[in-house]
Amino acid sequence: MVDLNINGEIRSYDVPDDMPLLWVLRDVAGLVGTKFGCGIAQCGACTVHVDGRPARSCVMSVSAVGNRQIRTIEAIGRDPVGQGVQKAWVDLDVVQCGYCQSGQIMSAVALLNVKREPSDADIDAAMAGNVCRCGTYPRIRAAIKTASKV
Amino acid sequence: MSGPAYIHIPNRISRRSLLGAGLVIGFAAAASRKAHAAGEQPGLGKIQDVTGKGQTGTAFEGFAPGGFVRISPDGRITLIVPNVEMGQGIYTGEAMLIAEELEAGLDQVQVETAPPNEQLYRQPLLKSQTTGGSTSIRGAYGPLRQAGAAARTMIIGAAAQRWRVPATECTASRGVVTHVRTNRTLSYGELALEAGRQPVPQNVPLKDPSQWKLIGTPARRTDSPGKTDGTATFGIDIRVPGMKVAAVAASPVIGGKLVSVDDSAARAIPGVRDVIRIANAVAVTADHYWAARQGLAALRITWDDGPNAGMSSAQLIDDLKGAYGKVKAIVARHDGDVDGAMARAAQRVEAEYELPFLAHATMEPINTTIHVRPDGCDVWVGTQVPTVAQQLVAQATGLPLDKVAVHNQLLGGGFGRRLEADSIQQAAELAKHVSYPVKIIWSREEDIQHDMFRPAYYDRMSAALGSDGLPLAWVDHITGGSITAHYMPQGLPPGEIDPDAVEGAKETPYDFPAVHVDWTRADPPIPFTWWRGVGPTHNVFVVESFVDELAHAAKRDPIDYRKALLGKNPRSRAVLEMAAEKAGWGAPLPPRSGRGVSLHDSFGSHLAIVLQVAVADNGEIKLQRAVAVMDCGLTINPDQVKAQMEGGLNFGLTAALYSDITFRNGRVQQSNFNDYRMLRIHESPAIEVHVIRSTEDPGGVGETATVSAAPALGNALFAATGVRLRRYPFDRGRLASQAMASNARQGTTALASEDR
Amino acid sequence: MRRLGLTILAIVVVLAAAAAAFFFWPHGLTDVAEARSRLPTGADSVKRGEYLAKAADCAACHSVGSSRPYAGGLPFHLPFGTIYATNITPDRDTGIGQWSDAEFVRAMHHGVGRDGRDLYPAFPYASYALMSTEDALAIKDYLFSLTPVHAEAPPHQLKLPYDQSYLLRAWKLLFVPRQQFNPDPGQSTAQNRGAYLVEALGHCGECHTPRNKLYGLDSGQKFAGAVTAGWKAYNITSDATAGIGAWSDQALADYLSKGFAQGHGAASGSMAEAVEYSLSHLTPEDIKAMVAYLRTVPGHPAPHELAVAPSPRSLNDSTHLTPAPAENDQESLGLEVFQGACASCHGFDGTGVNDPRAALAGSQTVNDPTGVNLLQVLLQGSRFRTDHVEAAMPSFHAYRDVELAAVANYVLAHFGAKSAQISPDQVARARRGQ
Ligand code: FES
Ligand code: FES
Secondary structure (H helix, E strand, O other), X not given: OEEEEEOOEEEEEOOOOOOXXXXXXXXXXXXXXXXXXXXXXXXXXXXXXXXXXXEEHHHOEHHHHOOOEEEOHHHHHHOHHHHHHHHXXXXXXXXXXXXXXHHXXXXXXXXXXXXXXXXXHHHHHHHOOOOOOXXXXXXXXXXXXXXXXX | OOOOOOEEOOOOHHHHHHHOOOOEEOOOOOOOOOOOOOOOOOOOOOOOOOOOOXXXXXXXXXXXXXXXXXXXXXXXXXXXXXXXXXXXXXXXXXXXXXXXXXXXXXXXXXXXXXXXXXXXXXXXXXXEOOOOOOOHHHHHHHHHHHHHHHHHHHHHHHHHHHXXXXXXXXXXXXXXXXXXXXXXXXXXXXXXXXXXXXXXXXXXXXXXXXXXXXXXXXXXXXXXXXXXXXXXXXXXXXXXXXXXXXXXXXXXXXXXXXXXXXXXXXXXXXXXXXXEEEOOEEEEEEOOHHHHHHXXXXXXXXXXXXXXXXXXXXXXXXXXXXXXXXXXOEEEEEEOOHHHHHHOOXXXXXXXXXXXXXXXXXXXXXXXXXXXXXXXXXXXEOOOOHHHHHHHXXXXXXXXXXXXXXXXXXXXXXXXXXXXXXXHHHHHHHHOOXXXXXXXXXXXXXXXXXXXXXXXXXXXXXXXXXXXXXXXXXXXXXXXXOHHHHHOOOOOOOOXXXXXXXXXXXXXOOOOOOEEEEEEEOOOOOOEOOOOOHHHHHHHHHHHHHHHHHHXXXXXXXXXXXXXXXXXXXXXXXXXXXXXXXXXXXXXXXXXXXXXXXXXXXXXXXXXXXXXXXXXXXXXXXXXXXXXXXXXXXXXXXXXXXXXXXXXXXXXXHHHXXXXXXXXXXEEOOOOOOXXXXXXXXXXXXXXXXXOOOOOOXXXXXXXXXXXXXXXXXXXXXXXXXXXXXXXXXXXXXXXXXXXXXXXXXXXXXXXXXXX | OHHHHHHHHHHHHHHHHHXXXXXXXXXXXXXXXXXXXXXXXXXXXXXXXXXXXXXXXHHXXXXXXXXXXXXXXXXXXXXXXXXXXXXXXXXXXXXOOOOOHHHHHHHHHHOEOOOOOEOOOOOOHHHHOOOOHHHHXXXXXXXXXXXXXXXXXXXXXXXXXXXXXXXXXXXXXXXXXXXXXOOOOOOOHHHHHXXXXXXXXXXXXXXXXXXXXXXXXXXXXXOOOEEEOOEEEOOOOOOOOOOOOOOOHHHXXXXXXXXXXXXXXXXXXXXXXXXXXXXXXXXXXXXXXXXXXXXXXXXXXXXXXXXXXXXXXXXXOOOOOOOOHHHHOOOOHHHHHHHHHHHHHHOOOOOOOOOHHHOOOOOOHHHOOOOHHHXXXXXXXXXXXXXXXXXXXXXXXXXXXXXXHHHHHHHHHHHHOOOOOOOHHHHHHHHOOO
C-alpha cells in the first residue's frame, strides 16, 4: 500500500513501491491526461509536478514520490499560472495531435513558476526535454511568452 | 436515384423509426447500395453509436441527417466528420465546411469522428474510408457543404411549416431560424424532430463565398480545450470495465516465429494475469501496464528468427543498387528527345541519391483496446482506416463484420503509421484467448522496432545542360519498393507503374524540354508503408537537390535558375518569388551560413520554403529561420495551414537530421528516442508562413512542408559549406570545416554512402 | 674453459629442470576434510553459502544478465584477449557437478582448475585465497544446491604468450597470498570482519587497486583507484580529498548498500553491478564493518586532480529548470545536448529530479576531468536494479562524438567546476573500447 497525494487528495493505492508514478496515475487512479511516450525520460509526455517541480512520472517510482504533492494536467487549471498557460495554448492553437501537450503544459507552468518572464534560452532549457512529434515548437514558445505577459 | 450523390434516402421505414429521422447524408451512397444511418454499421443495429464512444450507444432520437449532422431536441448539434483527427486540424476544417452551410457557430457544435461505414464515409479521392494523402479537405470540400446546406434547408422547412409561412421568408443563423417579417424564432433543437420529416432537398444552392462567415477565417481549433486540460481521449486512454492491460513482444526479427516461452517467473509477478502466445508474438496481461511489462521482461522466450535472420542494412542497400539495371525498369514518362539532348549537351551532370528506412514514431505509442466475445467484438483504437480495422478484426476473430464495432478515437499522431492495422489485427488475435477486454500497449521500443517502415530508395539522376546552363534533358531513375502493391489487396499488376513510387518525380514544377522518368521495382523483404509526405517526400528530395546541383553546375543562382524553368507554372513561380523576397534571398550572410530553397507542387498545392542555416566548424547545424509560402488554393482555415507548415517542416527536418532505421542480424538497431532522435524545441527554426489568397480549388496541406524539409536543408547546407549531401540523415561529420574534419569524422557510425 | 662450460651447462640444465618442475609439476590437493567437519550440513550450509556467494559476488561474473544465473558465458575483454566466465552450476558435463571439495577449495585459493590447469586471474583467486576453507566449502554447497544448467562456456581467445596458462604459476608466486585471512588483534572485531569482507570476499582491490606491469595489484597503492575494462574504480582510501575520508559513515553505508549516497551521486558500471548482485544483499552489520575497515586504509592522494568540487558556482546559480545565466547566455553545444537529453532527470541544480540516483552534485564521475566513467555512462547508459528499485539511464551512443564530447565537457564544468577538454577523438576511442 502506498499513500499518494494526487491533486490534493490523499488516497491509498495497492501497488508495488517500485511502480512508476505514471502507471499508478493512468492505470490505477484513472487519470489518463498524463501520457506515456517513451518510458525512459526522453520525451516529457508523462510530466507531472511533484511539489511544484516537473517530474517524469515514467521513471519516478511511487516510493521516490513519498508524501510529496503530485499535480497532474487534470488539475493544472486550478492555479492562475496554469490557467494562463492553458488559455495561451487555446488562443494560439498550439495543439496538433495533442498527445504531447499535457506534458508540454506541465513543463511550461513549472518554468513560469520559476521564471515569470523566461528568455528564449530559459524556454530552451526547460522545454527541450519535451518532444513534440507534430513539431508545434514555434507555437509552444509563443504561447509561453503570451502566458508570461499575463 | 435522383438527387446529389451525397444524399441518399433509406427506403426502409423500420430504419426511419429506429433513428427518429431517416435522412442520410453521406459522401457517395450509390443508388444500388443500401445506405445506413449514422451510427449504424451494416447489420450492426444498435451496437455502436455514431460517436464511436462507449460500448453500445443507443439509437439516437432527434434530427439525424445521418452521415454528418445530428441535432437532438435539447439543442445539441453534433457534426460527424468523415476523417480522423490526428493533429492536422480536420475536426475543425471539416466542421467549418458543414457549419458554414448549416448556419451554426463552431462554438455551438460538437465534433465526432465517423464510425466505420464505407457507404457513408467513403473518401471520394481515396475511394475508401481512409484519412491520408492530404486528401481530406480536397475530398470533403463539396460534399460537406452540401450536407450542411441540405440539413439547413430541412430545418428551415420545418420552421416554415410550423409557422405556416413560405420558407423563403425564413433565415437561419447560429442555430436559430428566424421568420424575418414577424421576428419569430425557433432553435434548431426545437425543430429537430420535425426537420427529420422534411423532404430531402436536392441540388441546394451553396452560399456565395462572399457570404461565408467561417470558411477562410482563422477559426480556433475545436479540439484545443480538451487537449490542454487532459480530457481529450486518445486510443491509449480508453478504460472499460473489467479491462486488463497487456504488454506485447513480437519476434525481434520481422518474419520470425515464436518457438517457446517459459513463463514461470512472469506468472509469479503480482498483478500478472495471463500469458498469451500467438504465432509470432507473446503478450502478458495484467492489472496494470507496469505489471504487464515486468511480466513480459521476465519471460524466457525462444524465437525462430525465420528468413530475415541475417538481414542487414548494408545488404538492403546493396540489393537496391543491385536491382538497378538488372530488373527491367518501368517507364513512368518519356517526353522529347532525351538521348539526342544528352548527346549534344554542353555539360552533363550525374548524381546518385539514397534515402533511409524511416519509422513513424507517432507520439502516442501503438495500442488497441479490444473485447472479443462469442457474439461480437468492440475495438477502441485510433486508426486512419476504420473499415480495414473492422475487416481484419472480423477475419482474426471469425466474427461477421457486422458484429465488430470499431470505436475510433483521437490519434496521437498518424503520419501513415495508422494507415496500417497490423497492430489491431495482432490485438484481435491475442484478445481471442481471453474473455475480458484488454488494452494492448506497445512499448516505445516495440513501436519503433515493429513499425512498418518507409522503405529505402536509391535514385540515379542525370541531366544534359545547354550552353545557357538550362536543362535540355532530365533523367530520373528511381529504385525502390512498391508501397501501393503492398497496400492494395489485389497488388500491382506486373509491368504497371506504382504512382506513389514516381509521385513528385514524374511531374515536377519545371518545364524540361525532354524528360525520362523510370522506376525499378525492388521490394525489401519486410513489409513497408507510407510515411508523411508519401511519394513526394522521397522524390522531391532528389528532384530539388538535383535542380540545385544543376544551378550550381550552370553557375547560376538557385532561385533564378528555377524561375527560368517555371514559365508555364505561374502559381509555383509566384510562391517561389515571394519566398525569396520574404527570406531576403541574396542578402549577405556570415561565413558557413547559407540559404536553401525547395519548391514543389504536390497534393494539389504549391509550396516554396527557404531555409537559412549556419554550420559550426564541428559540423553541427543551426536551423535559423524558415520562410514558407503556400498556395493551396482556397483556404478553409489559414491559421491551420500555417500550423501544418510549421509542424510538417519540423517533422521533415527531424528525418533529415536524425532518422535512420538500420538493421543488423535482422533486428532493428534503434529502440527509443535516445537512439531514434527527435528534433527538440531549441533546434526548431523560427518559421514564418505566408498563405496565398486564392479561389482555386483547395489543395492538400498536411504533408507538403514535410516534403520540402530535407531538400531545403540539403541545399542550405551546400550553400553554407559547399558540401553536397545526397543521403539523409545528413552526415554532419562531413560538414566539419577542414581543420575539424578528421576529428569529427572518426567514430561516425552512420551508413554513409553519398558522394564518394 | 671446458669446466666452466660444463658448469654453466649443468646450471642451465638444473634451472631448466627446476623451471619445468615449477611450471609443469602437477598441482597437489590439500585435504579439506577437517574444515568440512566443522561446517554445518544441509540447508544451513547452503544458506550460509548463499550469503557468502553474494558477498563474494560470484553472480556478477558468472551470469549473462539476469537470465541463467551462475551458468557463465560472460566475456571479459582484456588487453591480451577475451576470456569467458565458466558455468558454476552443478551440471556434470559443463558445470562443476563433478568437483570434489578439495578441487573446489584449490580453485578458490590457488586458481587451479579441476584438470590441474592454471586459471586466469580474472577469477579473483588472489583475493579468494584469503577466504577461509569453510566459507569456500559453504559456497560450494550453495552452488551445488542450484538447478544444473547445461551451458558450455566459449573457449578463451588469448594472444601468445598469454594463452600459455602454466606461465601463471610465476605470476601466482608473486601475487597470490599463501595464507588465509588472519584477524589482526590490534583491530576491532568489526574492522576485522570488514577487512575479511572487503579483501577476501568482496575482492574490492581487484578493481580499486592499481595494477603493476605484471598485472599484479600494486600493494603500495592499495585502493588508490584504477581503470579496468574502460571503467574507473575510484580512490577509496581514507584520503579526505581524493578518497572517501570526508564521507560520513552513513553516506558510505548508503553507497555500498543502495548504490548511491546523498551528495555523492550514484554508482554505475561495474560498481552498480557489485551493489546489485552483492553489496545490497549484505546485512547492515556487515556493511558497517566494511565501512569501519575502509576507514583504516591509509590515505593515498589521487594521481589526478580529482577533488570533488563541494558546491560549484554554476550549480548554485541554477534553478532545477534553468542553468546559471552565465552559461545560458552563450551558445554551447554541450548545454544544448544536456537540456534536451539529460536535464529532465539530472536537473540543472544537480538534485536528481525523478530519482535521487540521478543527482549529479558531488558525484565523482562529474568531477573527474578525464571523463573516463562519464563517457562510459554516456555511451553505454547505466542500469541499476534490485528487488525494490529499478533505475536506468539509456545509452546515448547514437549521438555524435562531437556532441558527446561537448556534453561531457559541459557536465564536468557545470557539476564539477572542472575545465575539461574531452575531445571527439577521445569519445571515438571510448566507443571502440580503447
Ligand atoms: S514517457 Fe516519460 S518522458 Fe517519455
Ligand atoms: S501535438 Fe502531436 S506530439 Fe505534440
